Amino acid sequence: MIETRNLTKKFDNIVAVDHIDAVIKDGSVFGLIGTNGAGKSTFLRMLSGILKPDEGSVTIDGSEVFEDTTIKSRFFYISDDQYFFSNTTPEELMNFYYTVYPGFDKKRFHHLMKSFDLDERRKINTFSKGMKKQVSVICGVCAGTDYLFCDETFDGLDPVMRQTVKSIFVGDMEERNLTPIIASHNLRELEDICDHVGLLHKGGILLSRELEDMKLNIHKLQCVFLPGTEPEDVKELEIMKVERRGSLCTLTVRGGREEILAAVEKYHPVFAELIPLTLEEIFISETEVVGYDIKKLVL
Secondary structure, eight states, X not given: OXXXXXEEEEETTEEEEEEEEEEEOTTSOEEEEESTTSSHHHHHHHHTTSSOOSEEEEEETTEEOTTOHHHHTTEEEEOSSOOOXXXXXHHHHHXXXXXXXXXXXXXXXXXXXXXXXXXXXXXXXXXXXXXXXXXXXXXXXXXXXXEEEEESTTTTOOHHHHHHHHHHHHHHHHHHOOEEEEEOSOHHHHHTTOSEEEEEETTEEEXXXXXXXXXXXXXXXXXXXXXXXXXXXXXXXXXXXEEEETXXXXXXXXXXXXXXXXXXXXXXXXXXXXXXXXXXHHHHHHHHHTTOOHXXXXX
16 A cells, blocks of 8 residues: 655745645555646656655555665556667567566566567667557566556557557456556546546645545536526535526536435426536536636636
């Protein structure tokens, strides 16, 4: 289990990560989402021991990560900015990682490189961005680590390859209890693989919750009220957002399905229907509450 307590990192006067407490359970897929500059990459770099926290701690099963080579051998970090040794080939990279990760599966590496149609002896610096990401993913899953830290791993991959990578992650989770931690802007990519989601904004964590629980606690309500009744009149509802199109009101409401419908029915609406929100819609709703509003950005 990974745990952060009071985790903080500053760059001069910029607070990149601001006193974050988080728990990442083994065997789950933890999705790390957030606004631009929210601190996702910095957070992952501290999890992987690349950056030293200014305050707080990062532990895996109670042991501090920074400068502990034994703990670092339990995870593999795939950065957003792909970096490889100058003029190296995938085959040479495999041999290097084999010295770092004793459990590195060379046989699987050869199999995946062939399946992905990648030449092991070609210089990696001649590969496209997507091909470089594929090499990193292959190395990551073949390292045989307990944790895989992924920073925008799906960026640059075509749709077929993204689904392939997800399938590999799921297979390793089932077979050896792999725990992927994935930071991404592409919320639709995370929605069908993540169990737990952490939402970062301005260096702090707005919420950290099981994805299904999150979806059960916020809904979109479409309704038509009787003349003289406004959405704001329904005091029992915790309304986050109201949109109107003629007589049709679309409300983003926090709360359980049954309690929302019961509250609305008291006002005898002409029509009322609950619609599930996507992860992207939940992200927009939660960040609007703290002032990250698209209307303010474009006006």
